[in-house]
Structures are given as structure tokens and as C-alpha cells.
Amino acid sequence: MKLLFERSRPGRCESIIPPCDVEQAQFSPSLLRAAAPRLPEIAEVDLGRHYTELASQTHGVNKGFYPLGSCTMKYNPRVNEEMAALPGFTDIHPLQPAETAQGCLEVLYETERLLCEITGMDGMTMQPAAGAHGEYTGLLLIRRYHLSRGDTARTKIIVPDSAHGTNPASATMAGFTVVSVPSNAEGGVDIEALRKAVGPDTAGLMLTNPNTVGLFDPAILDITRIVHEAGGLCYYDGANLNAVMGHARPGDMGFDCVHLNLHKTFSTPHGGGGPGCGPAGCKAFLEPFLPGPRVRKEESRFTFFQPEKSMGRVRSFCGNFLVAVKALTYILTLGREGIPEASAMAVLNANYLMKKLAGHYDMAYDTLCMHEFVMSLEKQKNELGVSAMDVAKSLLDYGIHPPTMYFPLIVHEALMVEPTETESPETLDDAAEAFLSILEQARTDAAHLHGAPHHCPIGRPDEVRAARTPVLRYDFGQK
Amino acid sequence: MSNIPAELKYTASHEWIRTEGDLYVIGLTDFAQSSLGDIVFIELPQEGDAVTMGESFADVESVKAVSGVFSPVSGTVAAVNEALIDNPALLNEAPYDAWLIKVSGAQEVGELLDAAGYEAVCKAEEA
Numbered sequence: 001m002k003l004l005f006e007r008s009r010p011g012r013c014e015s016i017i018p019p020c021d022v023e024q025a026q027f028s029p030s031l032l033r034a035a036a037p038r039l040p041e042i043a044e045v046d047l048g049r050h051y052t053e054l055a056s057q058t059h060g061v062n063k064g065f066y067p068l069g070s071c072t073m074k075y076n077p078r079v080n081e082e083m084a085a086l087p088g089f090t091d092i093h094p095l096q097p098a099e100t101a102q103g104c105l106e107v108l109y110e111t112e113r114l115l116c117e118i119t120g121m122d123g124m125t126m127q128p129a130a131g132a133h134g135e136y137t138g139l140l141l142i143r144r145y146h147l148s149r150g151d152t153a154r155t156k157i158i159v160p161d162s163a164h165g166t167n168p169a170s171a172t173m174a175g176f177t178v179v180s181v182p183s184n185a186e187g188g189v190d191i192e193a194l195r196k197a198v199g200p201d202t203a204g205l206m207l208t209n210p211n212t213v214g215l216f217d218p219a220i221l222d223i224t225r226i227v228h229e230a231g232g233l234c235y236y237d238g239a240n241l242n243a244v245m246g247h248a249r250p251g252d253m254g255f256d257c258v259h260l261n262l263h264k265t266f267s268t269p270h271g272g273g274g275p276g277c278g279p280a281g282c283k284a285f286l287e288p289f290l291p292g293p294r295v296r297k298e299e300s301r302f303t304f305f306q307p308e309k310s311m312g313r314v315r316s317f318c319g320n321f322l323v324a325v326k327a328l329t330y331i332l333t334l335g336r337e338g339i340p341e342a343s344a345m346a347v348l349n350a351n352y353l354m355k356k357l358a359g360h361y362d363m364a365y366d367t368l369c370m371h372e373f374v375m376s377l378e379k380q381k382n383e384l385g386v387s388a389m390d391v392a393k394s395l396l397d398y399g400i401h402p403p404t405m406y407f408p409l410i411v412h413e414a415l416m417v418e419p420t421e422t423e424s425p426e427t428l429d430d431a432a433e434a435f436l437s438i439l440e441q442a443r444t445d446a447a448h449l450h451g452a453p454h455h456c457p458i459g460r461p462d463e464v465r466a467a468r469t470p471v472l473r474y475d476f477g478q479k
Numbered sequence: 480m481s482n483i484p485a486e487l488k489y490t491a492s493h494e495w496i497r498t499e500g501d502l503y504v505i506g507l508t509d510f511a512q513s514s515l516g517d518i519v520f521i522e523l524p525q526e527g528d529a530v531t532m533g534e535s536f537a538d539v540e541s542v543k544a545v546s547g548v549f550s551p552v553s554g555t556v557a558a559v560n561e562a563l564i565d566n567p568a569l570l571n572e573a574p575y576d577a578w579l580i581k582v583s584g585a586q587e588v589g590e591l592l593d594a595a596g597y598e599a600v601c602k603a604e605e606a
Contacts, residue, residue: 412550464542
């Protein structure tokens with residue numbers, strides 16, 4: 001399909017700006033462009049068709065089942081959008097006086113308070129714009145804490161080998177050295193290896209619980225105690241909070257700081273659906289180091305304040321404010337009963353689908369799972385030449401988004417499936433049937449799977465070429 | 480079965496090592512490149528950087544994953560194969576020609592495997 005730039009024709013436009021009826025401000029010539037920016041010029045009708053065509057070529061949670069493991073692609077309720085579109089939230093300016101935006105400050109205050117309640121933390125910043133940004137902020141808290149005590153020897157962050165790739169990346173960005181600890185046979189942290197890894201150079205541990213294979217680590221209290229006894233802090237990656245929200249709190253497991261992905265757990269749009277929000281929270285002893293400004297309540301008024309030893313800003317203004325509005329809407333809509341029920345349904349749905357597939361597909365861990373489960377296609381690859389990639393691509397022909405592939409790295413030919421709580425039994429039955437049909441076809445006509453998908457606008461894009469020679473901008477016809 | 484030249488030494492973390500006088504030449508094995516798949520990016524240290532035995536000195540990124548490359552020796556980077564930065568595909572095409580770095584002044588050398596020992600490591604990982 002054509003790009004917007006290719007559809008552009010000089011003089012076409014989507015809206016006509018009314019003539020200026022006030023005196024025009026004059027700018028210094030040094031501030032003015034010599035030439036107009038090369039923006040596409042396109043009529044509203046063509047613009048609408050362009051995006052409709054794009055939408056028809058892609059797959060979203062509004063189009064079909066989207067069981068992308070570790071990503072929690074849950075449905076985004078329409079009421080969230082309705083609230084975020086209220087003029088009191090949209091027609092404001094981040095620099096207007098706080099006393100004229102009390103409702104917006106209250107949203108930030110309440111969202112922070114409720115997220116603290118759900119995670120067992122004491123304070124939080126809504127500034128980080130994504131999960132990894134939240135991780136980075138949490139690690140800076142750990143760094144500031146150790147340095148504030150004059151302890152400069154704590155330079156290492158311990159990360160299990162099953163961790164999300166963002167964990168070691170964030171730790172490195174925050175100036176730490178990463179130490180990897182192996183997983184045990186059950187997919188949890190190898191306690192003996194952890195004991196050996198901790199020491200006076202341990203700044204902290206980063207952990208996801210339930211972990212990346214979808215299992216709750218039963219030794220979690222031992223794990224956080226071992227790190228604390230060595231003088232380190234414990235950081236909770238909230239990627240998998242959807243399995244336990246309202247049931248178990250990172251703060252009660254012994255974690256000192258956390259980040260959440262509002263676009264995973266709290267039903268705000270994910271990925272291209274809108275900007276993200278990765279709040280970072282902490283226990284009281286870390287609060288003085290949080291980014292500012294934060295919001296506090298003084299009698300019935302909300303005001304901004306700067307934490308005493310604040311690390312400064314990690315993002316402009318208050319982050320992606322409207323995402324907080326959507327998350328708050330979700331939390332208040334579900335309430336004290338709905339939040340734990342959503343988690344329970346997420347876990348039930350994952351176990352339901354896992355049970356339907358077990359016996360046909362090899363499960364990486366033969367036990368009850370939390371909100372997601374991991375299968376291994378290693379046997380099929382060796383016996384039938386059909387890989388996890390082939391199965392994932394074939395699912396597209398059934399109108400299902402592929403699960404996460406080849407992750408976690410500790411499981412070969414992995415497919416990680418996370419149905420989320422909003423899927424009905426009928427959807428899960430249809431998905432199970434699709435998975436089983438694909439397996440049947442793997443036995444009878446593997447070649448067909450190697451060419452899958454057969455009914456999508458795009459089949460198998462050349463990922464290697466895209467990565468080796470990326471085209472990152474339109475060249476306007478000039479090579 | 481992957482190619483494991485008899486004249487090289489190996490590590491259990493899939494690096495190959497060859498000596499050139501006092502220099503240790505380090506690369507990625509055929510098994511490593513085949514498990515990683517098409518390599519699209521490599522980050523290498525600079526000449527003069529220190530490398531530490533058992534610690535990562537480079538990152539290779541394939542379509543599937545990013546992995547560290549571990550140094551079997553402690554010493555100083557004497558040469559870097561810059562050609563790999565522009566063309567990381569060389570690591571897939573000819574893993575035993577595509578050396579990553581040469582290390583001088585080696586103080587500490589980790590446990591190195593011969594071809595038979597390394598073949599056993601690969602077999603165990605495939606099982």
C-alpha cells in the first residue's frame with residue numbers, strides 16, 4: 001500500500017485554518033524556517049481510507065484473540081477512552097497553576113494511592129513513559145539509596161537468566177554491572193546460586209513474580225531475605241502483576257521498589273495504541289529519592305512538591321497524564337472485588353487453555369500455571385521439521401495473533417501463551433481447536449505450515465534484511 | 480552436526496580461541512552462530528579496552544535474541560575486527576574466519592576445551 005507521502009499532492013488539505021483576525025506576532029528571522037516542512041498534503045477522505053487500510057492489514061485485540069505472552073494484551077474498555085476524552089482532562093496546559101487544575105492533580109494523587117495499595121508500596125511516580133523507563137527509574141532509586149549512605153561498592157544487579165531482556169538493559173543503563181543467576185528445574189530462582197552471587201557488591205535483585213515462565217516462585221520470601229541480608233535491595237518488575245493483583249502484593253513479598261505497566265495490567269492501550277505509562281513505586285525509605293514533582297493533599301487542596309533528595313525529573317511534566325486517567329477509570333470500575341476477580345479469571349483462562357493443549361503440545365513445566373504458560377515445539381521440530389515459528393505463523397490464518405515466540409530463552413522452541421481474563425470460553429475453545437488443527441497438519445502436510453500464513457496481506461517479512469539494512473525515513477524521491 | 484576444527488581451543492560458552500604468538504584470537508563457534516540464527520548487529524570493545532576472564536566483552540544480536548560473548552582470558556584488546564560491524568553476516572557465513580578480537584598481555588586464562596571436549600558440550604546442549 002502507498003505511504004501518506006506518496007498520496008500527498010500539493011495544495012490538498014484536510015482542514016482550512018480560518019483567517020487570522022488578531023495582530024500577528026513577529027519572530028526573529030533566525031527562528032523562522034527557510035522552507036516549509038515536508039508534511040503530507042492529503043484530503044480528509046483519503047486520510048481516513050489510508051488508516052482504515054492500515055487497520056485492515058493488521059491484527060488488534062478488537063479484531064481477534066491476542067494471546068501474546070508476557071505482554072498482557074487485555075481488552076481496553078471503552079469507558080476508559082470516554083473518561084480520558086473529558087474536556088476537563090484534555091483542555092488543560094501542564095504549565096497552568098495547580099489551583100486551576102485540581103481535578104487533574106486529584107487523578108494523579110488517587111491513581112498513585114490506589115496503585116500503592118495494590119502493590120504494597122508507600123510512594124510512586126507517574127512520570128515514566130513505559131515499562132523499561134519505570135525499571136530505569138527504580139534502579140536509579142536503588143543507586144541513590146546506596147550512594148546516600150556512602151556505600152559506593154554496590155555496583156552489581158542480580159538478574160535471573162529467565163528475565164525480560166529489558167532488565168539487564170535497564171541495569172546497564174543505570175550504570176550497574178549485571179550478574180545472571182540460573183533458574184532451577186521448576187523455572188524459579190536457583191537459591192544456592194543466588195546465595196553465591198550476593199555479597200558486599202550487590203546493589204539489588206530484579207525479579208518478576210510470577211516469573212517469565214508463568215510460575216509463582218514459592219521461595220520468594222527466601223529470595224528477598226537473602227538479598228536483604230547481603231545489604232541489597234529487591235526490585236519487582238510488574239510485567240506479570242496481572243496474575244496476582246488483589247491477591248498478593250510485591251511489598252509483602254519483600255520488594256523495596258516496583259514498576260508497573262499500566263498498558264499491560266491496567267487496561268490502557270498497548271504499543272501503537274497510545275503512549276505508555278510505567279509508574280515506579282517504592283517503600284517509604286526510598287520516597288525521598290523519587291522524581292518530582294509529586295502531588296500531595298493538604299487538607300482538601302492538591303499541590304505539587306519536590307521530594308527532599310529527588311533524583312529530578314525522568315520525564316517532562318507529569319508523564320502521560322491521560323494514561324493515568326484510563327488506569328484510574330479501570331481500577332475504580334473494577335473496584336475492590338473486581339481487581340482480584342480479574343486476576344483470578346486471567347489465571348483460570350490460562351490453565352483452561354493449557355489443559356486443552358497438554359497431551360498434544362509439550363508443556364515446558366508440568367504444573368498449574370499462573371496467567372500464562374510456555375510450550376516447547378522442540379519435539380515437533382526434531383520429528384516433523386515444524387518449528388515454533390511455523391505454528392505461530394499458521395495461527396494468523398485462523399485469525400489469532402501468535403503467542404510470544406522463542407522467549408523465554410531457557411525453553412527451546414518456546415511459545416508463550418497468555419489469554420488474559422477478558423476472553424470467553426468460546427474464544428478459548430476456538431483457539432484450542434486452531435492449535436490442534438495446526439498440529440494435525442504438521443503431521444500430514446508440514447510443507448503447508450512452512451509457507452504459512454496463506455491468507456494474510458503479509459506473510460513472512462524479511463526480518464534479517466529489515467534489521468541489517470533498516471529504512472528509517474522516507475527519502476522524498478532522493479536516494 | 481556443527482563444524483568443530485581440531486586445531487582450535489574452545490569454551491563451554493561457545494567461543495573459539497586460537498593463539499598468534501602472544502595474542503589470543505577469539506571468535507564465535509559454528510554451533511553458536513547456528514543456534515543464534517541470522518546475526519544482525521554486533522557491539523565490540525575498542526582497542527586498548529581491558530577484558531576480564533569469564534566476563535562479557537561483546538554483544539551479538541540475532542533476529543531471535545541478544546547474547547553476550549565471554550572472554551576466556553584477562554588482558555587488553557590489541558585488535559578489533561571492524562569488518563564485522565558493517566557486515567555481521569560474516570559471523571554466520573564463516574564463523575572461524577570472523578574473529579572478534581585479539582587479546583594481548585594475557586594474565587589469566589580460563590579452562591579451554593579441545594575439539595573433542597567441545598563436541599561433548601554441544602551434544603549435551605542438543606539433547
